[in-house]
Amino acid sequence: MEAGVGLALQSRAAGFGSARRRSALYGGEGWGGSKPVAPLRAKKSSGGHETLYNSVDEALLLKRKSEEVLFYLNGRCIYLVGMMGSGKSTVGKIMSEVLGYSFFDSDKLVEQAVGMPSVAQIFKVHSEAFFRDNESSVLGDLSSMRRLVVATGGGAVIRPVNWKYMKKGLSVWLDVPLDALARRIAKVGTASRPLLDQPSGDPYTMAFSKLSMLAEQRGDAYANADVRVSLEEIASKQGHDDVSKLTPTDIAIESFHKIENFVIEHTVNDPVGDSQAGSHAERIQTL
Ligand SMILES: Nc1ncnc2c1ncn2[C@@H]1O[C@H](COP(=O)(O)OP(=O)(O)O)[C@@H](O)[C@H]1O
């Protein structure tokens, strides 16, 4: 049975006003909590003159990309999908802040709806099936809203009905190599992720083997997303041999880039022209 999802959503939405938008450039919890990721400070170069940190470029690029993508989104929601640890919650917060959209983490909404403090407890006291029912209910409620960035749980992709909801907006798959996922999970522990929780063993090895199994079970489910953001691709474009060099901001920028390309590619090429068929934005909205 689903418990009070609508109410939880209403009270959650009330907490997202302009105050939350005070800074567009926040990192996620594992990246220094609410510290700005791109402080506009200068440092001395070896030659003595001042140069700006690289992160300023990154912050400006993020801002510029978000302004472009706002037009193409036209109020539609962004749904982030991907395996546990792929960065949906972290990257989603950054994207929402810079877009001026509200951010929702579907795991948190399920916790609120059920009235339990953690997903782990919901799995333990009820069951995974109970969690999944509530997850679908939350996604259904969110699908009627606009201007949201939603970080879904890693398993949301397995239910077709969830895709029906997510297809009302734009879905983005954060595709992260299993090895990087396992390293991230091993670092923060598995207590909050019941499907990975193991009583003993080396945390990296255990996480890697469970994640591999889940990835196999889920098959192509993530590939249903409108766009795929591959960390390996970003790393190779940036000349890194390791995805661990990529910041959540890098990933947010690439996500905006891919969303923009997707919308442009899927915009009806209307030969009638703006004057008779409505504005470009109106036609994009009909996608
Ligand atoms: N680009 C990144 N590089 C390294 N660690 C990251 C990155 N993005 C997120 N993390 C860390 O990985 C862990 C999982 O991130 P999270 O956003 O919770 O993933 P998800 O919501 O997809 O499960 C967190 O500890 C987070 O700080």
Ligand SMILES: O=C(O)C1=C[C@@H](OP(=O)(O)O)[C@@H](O)[C@H](O)C1
């Ligand atoms: O992959 C999964 O099945 C799950 C992922 C988790 O969310 P994150 O992907 O945010 O860790 C959470 O929904 C639950 O523990 C199940």
Ligand SMILES: [Mg+2]
């Ligand atoms: Mg998450």
